[in-house]
Amino acid sequence: MADKLMTINLKVWRQDGPDKPGRLAPYTVEGVNPHMSFLEMFDLLNERLILRGEEPIEFDSDCREGICGSCSMVINGIPHGPHRGTAVCQLHMRHYRDGDTLTVEPWRANAFPLIKDLVVDRGAFDRIIAAGGFVSVNTGSAPDANSLPVEKAASDAAFDFAACIGCGACVAACPNASASLFTGAKIAHLSLYPQGEPERRRRVIAMVNQMEAEGFGDCSNHGECEAVCPKQISISAIAIMRREYVKAVVASND
Amino acid sequence: MTSSTMNNSPRLDSKVPAGPLQQKWENYLNTAKLVNPNNKRKHTILVVGTGLAGASAAATLAELGYNVRSFCIQDSARRAHSIAAQGGINAAKNYPGDGDSVWRLFYDTIKGGDYRSREANVHRLAEISNNIIDQCVAQGVPFAREYGGLLSNRSFGGAQVSRTFYARGQTGQQLLLGAYQAMERMVGAGRVKQYDRREMLDLVVVDGRARGIIVRNLATGELERHVGDAVLLCTGGYGNVYYLSTNAKNSNVTAAWRCHKRGAFFANPCFTQIHPTCIPVSGDYQSKLTLMSESLRNDGRVWVPKTAGDRRSPEQIPEDERDYYLERKYPSFGNLVPRDVASRNAKEMADHGKGVGETGMAVYLDFAESINRLGEKVISERYGNLFEMYEKITGDNPYKVPMRIYPAVHYTMGGLWVDYELMSTVPGLFVLGEANFSDHGANRLGASALMQGLSDGYFVISHTLGNYIANTSLPKVDESNAAFADAENDSRERLATLLGIKGEKTPVHFHRELGKIMWDDVGMARNRDGLNHAISAIGSLREEFWNNLRVPGSNDTMNKNLEFAGRVADFMELGELMARDALEREESCGGHFREEYQTEDGEALRNDDEFTFVAAWEHTGRVGDEVKHREELVFENVKLTQRSYK
Incomplete structure (x- = not known):
């Protein structure tokens, strides 16, 4: 496919555990194919982090077709991202532009204690x-x-x-x-x-x-x-x- | 079958009850031993997995009074992969009055499985099918209904009656929520204790019986010992051995494979189902494949251009230059041939250069004719959510442009060997749902997986488990038993080994490489050279894995790469066994297509004289040294014929 690959800038919530301090960490992901799903971009980033000797970002996902309810990311302040009726696993990168900066955080609620990074209970x-x-x-x-x-x-x-x-x-x-x-x-x-x-x-x-x-x-x-x-x-x-x-x-x- | 080929392994007693087929289950129920209601609470049952089989079993056993512990790898029992089943569930209700019966459902399932399943099990499944629908409706499952308020049915592949009950394109979700809610009710009542984010890493066998499990708490990394009087493995299938499949990312074979290594025979591992209607692969970044329900073949027509290499867009290809190849080759079943037949034909078209789309690895599924005939509104009511899902993934609108579809790995008919009571070769270890091998032979018909999972969990296990408990003396065992310490140590060492390799390649890298080997050589069409190649290539890959794997992080925290690494290690061993099983099954049947064995017109050619048996593999200490045992399949009620859907 002749689609142009994109560079996406991310700020991702990193937190080692429930009682540890958290922070937004910056990442630049190059070579993002517009047909990738949002989570596949995270897969790509995690593979690169492992090869660089860094710890990958923990996030929940399972069916990756919008029915199991595992995935849970807040993108630029909106749970599951900008598209109506779409779980984050069904969100594709074709909806973003080269050079976009996205902030990704976990569900935040007292009744959903954080376990690690983007994973909550x-x-x-x-x-x-x-x-x-x-x-x-x-x-x-x-x-x-x-x-x-x-x-x-x-x-x-x-x-x-x-x-x-x-x-x-x-x-x-x-x-x-x-x-x-x-x-x-x-x-x-x-x-x-x-x-x-x-x-x-x-x-x-x-x-x-x-x-x-x-x-x-x-x-x-x-x-x-x-x-x-x-x-x-x-x-x-x-x-x-x-x-x-x-x-x-x-x-x-x- | 000649008597010389009759060679039933003494280790494989199917325990099929005596009597005519129609009375076997009733006879069993009449003679099975019962557990006194007051004694049931003294027995702890460990149920691993919370899909349709696991959740329905946990709920039912708790209702009966057993003390149940339920385990799942997801963060909630409601997310087990049964949730993603789309199309429907079969039952022999004959509400449409089109001539269905228990016998016909039994017969279609046996035939659909290409005569490689056990008659008695399949007949029991057909008998129970109607109870399942009753149970689910009573739970409030919102099945599709007609204006008169009664339940609606649709058709699925491999049947000429409408026997499939459905809940839009989310039947699995609604059935699973029904079972999950039934189980949560028992959690609320204190009779089920629920353990989320737990992965089973080993089976604990004490004095020859399954008495416990070792699980890892995926949130903390802690290893836990759980003791029980029986273990129910309801952990689903192993389609993810191909890396790309319609399975959820966490679906895996580890629990079943650990049981295999503790003595449970693995049956017919090469019987895998490649589903014909999935969204085609679009790039090497892809993490999974998405199914488009088979129900779409009720109203969608499958076609390719008549001329190889025709790259025009679909609307530019006139009617008389299109090949509706399923309708042409199989006039009686048309687009509704069974899955294995539809998949192989799609591959054949692609192999002949007639595939469509960017990659040429796709065929069209076209709704234009149905939309003209029925209107967009009716099509939207039937398939709206599937069309939306398709559009989200591909960016194309299937109301305007034909869908592009291609086969993908979807389901595994093989699994741990079980007898009529669903007990494996390890006493006290029962295996339910997709994790066992029992009911679908060499090919599963659409809408039969949900039926089997719920049949096993709601209606079979309560009786057969009771019979086991009542007939067995189970001395008290606790967590300090040496077998628990040994199993826990094994798991701990294995995790440490994975973390300690500190090589250069990630678990996903090895999984992808394994997937390529499996898809190319142990996929839709198999041959001797390819299978031998797969065995040696997987051997080399395993070698590299144990020397060059890199798992980040540590064991005392959530670490998904560590989880995946353990699963990939087991998938590699399983993959090798699948290739061996496929190599030694020198016939074609159902989803197992050996290129050397086909009819003149390219259909699967069985060899009933030599291969009417279940191949059950025993682990003997080293991968590659498994010993094959045979359970001869005896057909007293149906006549084995060359399957024809023409």
Whole structure:
């Protein structure tokens, strides 16, 4: 391919461990092919660092096709970078220009403690799901799959919320580091689906309580979460969560 | 089959239950021993991996009362690579009323696997398929539905009925989240203890039984010992031995390979699946390949120019100068032939100079006709997210320009040998999902991997594990047992060795080199010379690896290059065994295509008289000295025929 190779200047957050000091370190990456993904540029840089006898930059990534939710970089202040509906692994260098300078930082939130460089611990999300993000149905006890028809529109709407990949960009983007979009998406998915109906009250109370216990902030409707969500999950999830929560609290006071 | 070739290894008792095929599983369930509900909590089960097989097994066993520990290499159980499965999951519900049945699903799967899988296992899978759909729907998995509110189905390769349930192009994600949520529910209940960012580095065998594992905490570098009454290995396939594949970056063979070295036989390692519809390789910086779901072949038409070397852009090539070669060669299945057939045909077109795109290593998958017939909206509803994914990667809009696709390594049918109870040759070590070899023979049909992972995890293991526990006396073992100390020391020394070489080349360099050898010589088409070349080339590469590797950093912190180095070392050993297995299987079957053995029109030519067996390799101390054992495959219910999709 005749595409011109680029030089990209990076400032990358380096931190040896949770209790160590961190800093932005400068790197110049030459020979960047515009068809590379953003993470492939990091692969290239890391290979060069190893050969120069320096420590490579640790970052999380796995599927590299935008579905596992592992990758987590804040590029010039925006989680997952500038493109809507795109995880950083799906971002390609053709969207940048030769000579650009990019600052790359980890997700920052008290509830996501840093492990090393760009890697953080998102275990809090698992604990929110463990508190109530499920339907209690033991294996083998299910009725025939077609015994309960579900309106297509409801099913499609539930799907839009179920598409969450649990990456945590919503938390990283929020000025309050709130996990409301993540938690709301699961609550919305399961309250729109009839199979989630029997536990809807317990679920929302347990999940919201856990979200608070993990140290995530409150939602004050900035809307940054929706803007950076790689699956473009609607902020209406948070409205559904609030409505469900109020209904559940009122019902439990009856 | 002549009696002289019947040569079943005494080490490989498949334990297939007696009785007619349709009643074997029921007979098994009726006679399997049960564990008293109050005793289950006294048994700790170690489940390694949290994909469909691992998460569903952990959830189910915990619901039954077992004490479960669950391990994954990702930072969360929800990220296991099952998440990336796109197209769907098969079941014999026959909701569309198009004539499907358990028998047909069984038959298609056996035939699709080119008659190299075990009849009883495949029939059980087909029987269980319907329970899986019920379970997942009850969990709130948002499968596609019709306007009447009932579930929708689509077609997949290798079948003439619509039996595939799907959730847009994210079926794996939705099924995995269902299983993950079921498991998290048990975490919340205190019955599953979850260990994230842990890599299994060894199996601990005490008195001949699997009793524990050694894992490395990937965040801190610490080695940990975990004791259990059984180990369930649910660690997926080994497609990344080719470096470039559709697998996630962290998918690897290390856990399975360590078990192999502790006595678990490795079965049919050469049976790998090259998926026909992936985004082609664009440059040498590439870190992985992206699949475009096979479901696209429902509405996309595969073609190349009729004339070799035609470099015109697709819209300039008139209809009568296009070769819709799958429709031409296989009129009954057309674009929906099984994966191995579609992949080989794409390679053949490229080999004849008819490939398209910059590299000539691609064919078109064209939606123009479907968009004209159904409208862009319908196509977008069916495949919208796949089209977007394609556009993000390539910069081309598939609504306007045909997709360019090419085969890529996707799935491995081979894996650790297991009997009907999913137990390996190490008692107490069970292997589930893609990590075992059992159900797909020499070629897996689309939408069958999700079915198998969930069948093993939700519906098979709970019974077979119970039977093992109830029949086995398991003396108390703790972490201070010498076998744990030995295994931990082995792991520690190995890590130190990798760090201590301090050579000139990175783990990724060796992985890429290995991948090239594997793709060229042990890829879509194989021959004797190429396979012999692969064995010697990998031998040299291993030699260089252990003398010239450079792993940065230390062992007492997060160090992804150290993790990768250990995985590459195991991939090299596995790669050599794959080449040997491919060399000794002197026939073509399914995804294993030996150029020396083909029909006149270039289709795979099996040799049933000599090769109707599972090759299960025993590690005997040194790579290259593995001993091959045979499990003869006996077909009592289906007749072996030359597979035809014409």
